[in-house]
Amino acid sequence: MNGHPALPDQRSDVVIVGGGAAGLCLAAQLTATTTRSVTVVEPPDGPSRSPERTWCFWEEGPSAYEEAISATWSRLRVRGTDGSELTVDPAPQRYRMLRSPQFEQLVHARLAAHPGARVLRATASAVRDTADGAAVSCVASDGRPLTLRARHVFDSRPLHVLPPARTCLVQHFRGWFVRTGAERFDATVADLMDFRVPQPRHGLAxxxxxxLAHDRALVEYTEFSRSPLTTTAYEAALGHYCREVLRLGAFTVEAAEQGAIPMTDARFPRRIGSAVFRIGTAGGATRPATGYTFAAAQRQSRAIAAALDAGRPLVPPPHRRRALAMDAVLLRALDTGRIHGPDFFTGLFGRIPAERLLRFLDGATTLREEWGVGLRTPIGPMLRTAVELPFLPRHFRPAQRSAESAS
Structure with a gap:
């Protein structure tokens, strides 16, 4: 391979392919609770490495990654298409922002302090079962082929083709890190959804x-629809939002990021071999109706560590079946236009206590609480959608990729 002699095979108890949110969460959890040897395979610097990213999640109490948290908010706001606004306090939950550079630095430091852990810069290709576990074929940063062997391999790399689904939308966005010439922001309130933007013909925006301060913020334009936009279209939408809706006045864009997240009722297989498992978005950790992934990746990591400790080498489902069933109904109702997205989401925040709603969106509510949430949605369209879902065919679709990301 590449004309270079192969490096000797290397062995660990666990190999994690991919050093994004899911891979590093699992590595941090395994090294915090066990003495297993863990190797995290990350691509070398260059185009194959993911650009800097921002993850947000709500959580009660201190975060496991508190030192890397960039900002927190105790209040959340939703604005309707008519300009009406609702500000809620989801206590004891707090909304948190985590940037990938700070997260990676923190987890890498923890791994460096663990005698059996390491981060290997290499490009992984094939992952296969072996007689005593699994093997990962890699190309090291110097171009030499390398085989990593382990009892268990957890693969977090994105899928090229999504599993078959009845509904497949995309949450796609572009964000600007802006600095304004005057104080324009209330640093204690995060705007989760501001629907005062032109709505697309299909989906919602x-x-x-x-x-981040009174004169600094991450401002994003987001759509739930069937396919991403061009970067030019995102820039135009962001410019309109910042200038005409937020009326920021003079501002500068210090960095930008762009992404696309699947919102699908596909069934993601978590086990793809006797000793090979998928985690993160590839393993179904992304919540279909919201696109949030980081909190589920943490739950999935804790569950995997507990399963390995108990001698059960498996990846438990990151979301309960009830949650996925409700999400499937919502996605189909949005996709068919039976419900009006902005009215639906503003109605949820207006009718349901914020703390309960966040637990619902995180899949942590009881059946009785979920029944109460369901009664506060458009019952007719949702029931019609629920009845037809079992009869709809599932189709394969390519996974959407972010067109660009920079900072």
């Missing part, structure tokens, strides 16, 4: 504002 909203602004998303995470203040």
């Amino acid at each position: 909203f602004g998303y504002v995470l203040p």
